[in-house]
Structures are given as C-alpha cells and as structure tokens.
Amino acid sequence: MLFLSVLLLAAAFLVGSLPLGHWLLRRAGVSTRLNSAHNLGVENVLRRVGPRLAFGSAALDFLKGLLAVVMASSLGPGYGGVMVLAGLAAYLGHLNPPRFLYGETPPRGRGNLVLLGVLAGYAVTGALPLWLTLVPLVVYAAVAGYWGFISAATLAALAALAGVGALLPLTTGSKVGLLGLGLAAAWRFKENVGRILDGTEARLGEEVPVAGKRDDVVVAAFMIHPMNLHDFWSAPRFAWLRPLVEKRLVTEKSVRRMADEMRPMKVGELRGIRTAQGKEIRCYLLSAPLLPDRFRDNPELATRRAIEGARLAHELGAEVFGLGAFWSVVGNKGVDVQAAVPEITITNGGAYTSGTIKAAIPGILKHFAETGRDLKQATAGIVGANGVVAFGIARTIAPQVGKIIMIGRDAERLERSANTLRRANPNTDIVTTTSYDSLNEADLIFSATSDPNPVIFPQHVKPGAWIFDEGRPADVDESVRNVPGVRIIPGGLVTPPGSMTTGIDLQFGVGNVPACLAETLIIAATGEHQRKSLGPQTLTENINFFVDEAEKLGFKVVD
Structure with a gap:
C-alpha cells in the first residue's frame, strides 16, 4: 500500500500541475500574463476576459483539487492522511508546475480555486469532518470582506484550518498535510505580504490597470534600488531587520547576501500623473535590493535581476520599463535586457536626461554671464567626463568658455575624448585629470557621475563658483553650501503633470522624478516606443523629441 500511496500522491501532483486554465485562455487567444495583473485569480480574469472564460478557468482549477483527493480516496476510508496529503500535492503542483507544460515561465496563479476543490474533496470523501472544511471558508470570507486582501484571507483561512486540525484527533499525515497547505501558501504569498506592508497590494474590487485596456490610462514600470542600507531599511517589509543588525544579532554581510538572493518586487506606485491631454499615467516602482557595489562587483547578477524586473513589469501589465540609477548601465545599458524580454519596451532614460541638460545649460550660461563674468575667460570643470552625459555637456560648452577641466576615472579614455573636443574647439584650453584637486580653479562646475x-x-x-549637479544621488556634498557665494543648481529633475502621489520616498523632492523616469512615462503616454534609449549612443532627434513632447504633455524641468 505504501507504493500505491506514493504513486497516488505523485499523480495528485501531476493533476494539480496541469495548466488547464492557462490552456483554456490561450486557446481563446488570451495571454494569461497580460490579463493576470501578476496573479491569475478569478477576479482579475473576470474583469479582463468576461464571465464565460473566467468561470471556465475557475471550474477547471477547482476540478483539479477535487480530483486529486478523490483519486486518493480509492485507497479506502482508513487513509485519510493520504487524502489530505494528496490535496497538498495538488496545490504544490499548481504552484510549481513543470516548465515544459507551459513552454515558458509559468504565470503565478494564486491557486485559491484549487484549494477550494481540495476542501470539497476533503468533505465528499470524509478525509476531514464536514464542519472542519467550512472553517477556512468562514475565516476567508471574514478577512476578505473586512480587509480586502485576498492573500491575507487565504493565509488566515489555512492557518485556521491547520490550527483547529492540530487540536483534533486526526492522523499524523492529516496534520502534516494541513500544516503543509499553510506553509505552501505562506511561501506563495510572501511577496503579497511584502506588498501589503509597503502599501502596494491591490484590494478586492480594486481595478489594476493593464496596458492597452483603456484609452485614457497607460501603464509603465521603473526599476530602482537602495543606495545604502538606510534605504534598505526604509522599505516597511525590511524594517524589522534594522534592530537586529543594530543589536548585532544579524550581520550587515548577511543582509547584503540576502539582498543578492532577492528577485525583483513591486515596492511602490506613482499615481495622480495626468497629462495636459487628460491621459492618466500609472507607474509601478520595482526593486531588486542590490546595493551599488554589487553592480560593479557582479554585473552578471545585476543584468539577470534587470531581466527578471522586465518580466515582472510585463506581468504587471506595463508596456514600458525604465532602468533607473545603476540599473541603467547593466546589460550593455539595457540592450541585453531588451533582447531577453522583447515583449516590453525597455529604456535607460538617457535621451530625456540629456534633453533636460540641453535645455538647462543655455539658461545657466546666460545667467552666469549676466552677473558680469566673461564666459570666454571662465574655466569650467566637467566631473564624470568619462560618461556620455558629462561628455555631452563638455561638447556643448566648449565653444563658449576659455578653459575646460575634464575629470574622470579613466585617464586614457579621457584624453581620447579631449582630443575630439580640441579638434573642434582649437581656441579652448582643454585639460584632463583623474584628480579632483584641480576643480577649485573652475568658475563653473558641471557634474554627472553615477557615484552613490x-x-x-x-x-x-x-568661492563664487556655480555648480550644476546632474548626479543622482547628488554629487555635491551638503557642506559645499557653506562655501561663500557658491550656487548649486540641481539637474535632471522633472515635475510630472497632475498631482503625483507615492508611498515611497524617491529622494528627489516632493512631486519630482528623475528625467530617466520621466522618459519612461513619456514613452508610455505617447506610444512612441521606437524612441527608447538603449546602449551608449543617444540620437539627437530623440533628445529633441523628448524635450518637445515633455512640454506638450505638461512635464516641467526643475530649475
């Protein structure tokens, strides 16, 4: 009988893993990814595809759970423990199906209808008392009705089932099976619990926008990461770690190692953005909590996480995915990410970032000259000149100043760039250095590094120097404000149209976003996906496009 029991449990797993709902929707020409809002769920499918397909898919999942338990009941009434374990096997099969059944990464369904079928199987076969199978249904309805979170309702229902079951004279197999259902659900819903803590989990009845479903709403996603451990703690889902590290119960090294293992997650949303034409832009903020040094030390890991982030953005229903901060340089500045996930538009935001600088520099130089200083006699320092953005600044101002000091980390590459500028600007003195000490000669400083x-x-x-700080986070230390006469001008910040709100501090000031994020929003609003920024080259026509479209849509550069 042991062999037959193991065989039936294996069969239950296979039955549970059959993607019947997925096959039904795909046969009807529906993508479960685009219509799932990351969780297949009847509520979401009902809203996206209508009642016939939604309930058809739900019925198939219900039958999987029921069939798995009924098959195990063939062993006889004395094998209640095997029947309960068969329900667990079916649930695990649904949550972790073999990849070959899908031909792609399986969509992440909740499995609640499978659980309902399992409970029905327990009731009709007598594996559990009928009244006990009703306990999780009552708890589920109460929690879902009061709080509105399906994931929390499921966890509470299964916890109640396992708790009550542990107090009854059930077989060891039955108690293990009920506990296993709760643990499997807890693992499945760990991300949902994190989103509840972060305030980004959708409630029952709340419409989750998906790209292409409404003409007046577009959906984008943007990838961020913590700049330091303080940023890591600021996420409510990780706040519990801070006191453990401060009391040395957990080491910072362990936290960093844990961050390396975390896949991308939804940590926030931007709401209230509405263009001058009345179109709403919803933006999901995603994060894999890699700290800045990991991008340098393990670029392969960073690229893999960016690709996973793009897939998550696609599953959430976004049509454009922006790479922010250090994400913008991974995978050949987004090229490899786009190749891996062609279903969604990827951008590193370089074009509009350059556009905001291009728009700001003439005004800065004009105001500088209006103070009575001669630009032709002025010295300009370019910090981060090895980068595309800073070199673009150098190229713009070289004809207008007397001297340029180019500062970067790669001396050989700096000199090659300087030679290009010298040929085009023979009357401008252009020097290169890897030392910041010579920067105190500069009357004007333009900084655009990616240093954290x-x-x-x-x-x-x-004293008296003007500094245009394009770095995000800021390249200029706050103590510089104490230098007499210094003026610090923030660069690359944009105020989107409407009344933007967010539950996460982006550290760019209330109502502001970085230009790279604004580019993501503009692509979504205009539908001009071919304007995306990928790789090291930025086309002038795309820079001009974003500057012009931003003004039409109502985006304002912060100056």
Missing part, C-alpha cells in the same frame, strides 16, 4: 556618494567637497570648490 558625494564626490565634490568644500576643498574642491572656490
């Missing part, structure tokens, strides 16, 4: 920490300090700045 400040790089410009008071000893680098002479």
Whole structure:
C-alpha cells in the first residue's frame, strides 16, 4: 500500500500541475500574463476576459483539487492522511508546475480555486469532518470582506484550518498535510505580504490597470534600488531587520547576501500623473535590493535581476520599463535586457536626461554671464567626463568658455575624448585629470557621475563658483553650501503633470522624478516606443523629441 500511496500522491501532483486554465485562455487567444495583473485569480480574469472564460478557468482549477483527493480516496476510508496529503500535492503542483507544460515561465496563479476543490474533496470523501472544511471558508470570507486582501484571507483561512486540525484527533499525515497547505501558501504569498506592508497590494474590487485596456490610462514600470542600507531599511517589509543588525544579532554581510538572493518586487506606485491631454499615467516602482557595489562587483547578477524586473513589469501589465540609477548601465545599458524580454519596451532614460541638460545649460550660461563674468575667460570643470552625459555637456560648452577641466576615472579614455573636443574647439584650453584637486580653479562646475556618494567637497570648490549637479544621488556634498557665494543648481529633475502621489520616498523632492523616469512615462503616454534609449549612443532627434513632447504633455524641468 505504501507504493500505491506514493504513486497516488505523485499523480495528485501531476493533476494539480496541469495548466488547464492557462490552456483554456490561450486557446481563446488570451495571454494569461497580460490579463493576470501578476496573479491569475478569478477576479482579475473576470474583469479582463468576461464571465464565460473566467468561470471556465475557475471550474477547471477547482476540478483539479477535487480530483486529486478523490483519486486518493480509492485507497479506502482508513487513509485519510493520504487524502489530505494528496490535496497538498495538488496545490504544490499548481504552484510549481513543470516548465515544459507551459513552454515558458509559468504565470503565478494564486491557486485559491484549487484549494477550494481540495476542501470539497476533503468533505465528499470524509478525509476531514464536514464542519472542519467550512472553517477556512468562514475565516476567508471574514478577512476578505473586512480587509480586502485576498492573500491575507487565504493565509488566515489555512492557518485556521491547520490550527483547529492540530487540536483534533486526526492522523499524523492529516496534520502534516494541513500544516503543509499553510506553509505552501505562506511561501506563495510572501511577496503579497511584502506588498501589503509597503502599501502596494491591490484590494478586492480594486481595478489594476493593464496596458492597452483603456484609452485614457497607460501603464509603465521603473526599476530602482537602495543606495545604502538606510534605504534598505526604509522599505516597511525590511524594517524589522534594522534592530537586529543594530543589536548585532544579524550581520550587515548577511543582509547584503540576502539582498543578492532577492528577485525583483513591486515596492511602490506613482499615481495622480495626468497629462495636459487628460491621459492618466500609472507607474509601478520595482526593486531588486542590490546595493551599488554589487553592480560593479557582479554585473552578471545585476543584468539577470534587470531581466527578471522586465518580466515582472510585463506581468504587471506595463508596456514600458525604465532602468533607473545603476540599473541603467547593466546589460550593455539595457540592450541585453531588451533582447531577453522583447515583449516590453525597455529604456535607460538617457535621451530625456540629456534633453533636460540641453535645455538647462543655455539658461545657466546666460545667467552666469549676466552677473558680469566673461564666459570666454571662465574655466569650467566637467566631473564624470568619462560618461556620455558629462561628455555631452563638455561638447556643448566648449565653444563658449576659455578653459575646460575634464575629470574622470579613466585617464586614457579621457584624453581620447579631449582630443575630439580640441579638434573642434582649437581656441579652448582643454585639460584632463583623474584628480579632483584641480576643480577649485573652475568658475563653473558641471557634474554627472553615477557615484552613490558625494564626490565634490568644500576643498574642491572656490568661492563664487556655480555648480550644476546632474548626479543622482547628488554629487555635491551638503557642506559645499557653506562655501561663500557658491550656487548649486540641481539637474535632471522633472515635475510630472497632475498631482503625483507615492508611498515611497524617491529622494528627489516632493512631486519630482528623475528625467530617466520621466522618459519612461513619456514613452508610455505617447506610444512612441521606437524612441527608447538603449546602449551608449543617444540620437539627437530623440533628445529633441523628448524635450518637445515633455512640454506638450505638461512635464516641467526643475530649475
């Protein structure tokens, strides 16, 4: 009988893993990914595809759970433990189906209809007392009705079932099976619990927008990451770790190792963005909590996480996925990410970032000259000149100033760039250095690095200097404001149209976003997906496009 029991449990797993609902929807020409809002769920499918397909898919999942338990009941009434374990096997099969059944990464269904079928199987076969199978239904209805979170209702229902079952004279197999159902659901819903803590989980009845479903709503997603451990703690789902680290019960090294293992997750939303034409832009904020040093030390991991983020964005229903901060440089600046996930448009935001600078520099130079200083006699320092953005600044101002100091980390590459500028601007003195010490000669400083920490300090700045800080996070340390006459001008910040709200602090000031994120929003609003920024090259026509379209849509550059 042991062999037959194991065989029936294996069969239950296979029955549970059959993607019947997925096959039904695909046969009807419906993508379960685009219509799932990341959770297949009857409620979402009902809203997306209508009652016939929604209830057909639900019935098939219900029958999987019921069939698995009924098959196990063939062993006879004395094998209640095997029947309960068969329900667990079917649920695990649904949550973790063999990939070959889908031909792709399986969509992440909730499995609640499978659980309902399992409970029905327990009731009709007598594996559990009828009244006990009703306990989780009552708890589920109460929690879902009061709180509105399906994931929380499911976890509470299964916890109640396992708790009550543990107090009854059931077989060991039955108690293990009920506990296993609760643990399997807890693992499945761990991300949903995190989203509840972060305030980003949708409630029962709340419509989750999906790209292409409404003409007046577009959906985008943007990838962020913590700049330091303080940012890591700021996420409510990770706040519990901070006191453990402070009391040295958990090491920072362990936290960093844990962050390396985490897949991308939804950590926030931008709401209330509405263009001048009345179109709403919803943006999901995603994060894989890699710290800045990991992008340098393990670029393969960073690229893999960016690809996973793009897939998650697609499953959430976004049509454009923006790479922010250090994500913008992974995978050949997004090229490899786009190749891996062609179903969604990827952008690194370089074009509009350059556009905001292009729009700001003439005004900065004009105001500088209006103070009575001669631009032709002025020295400009370019910090981060090895980068595309900073070199673009150098190329723009080279004809207008007397001297340029190009500062970067790669001396050989700096010199090659300087030679290009020298040929085009023979009357401008252009020097290169890897040292910040010479920066205190500059009257004007333009900084655009991707360094997570400040790089410009008071000893680098002479009194009266103007600093245009394009770095995100800021390249200029706050102490620089104490230098007499210094003016610090933030760069690359944009205020979207409407009344933007978010539950997460992006650290760019209330109502502001970085230009790379704004580019993501503009692509979604205009549908001009071919304007995306990928790789190291940025087309002038695309820079001009974003500057023009931003103004039409109502985006304002912060100056």
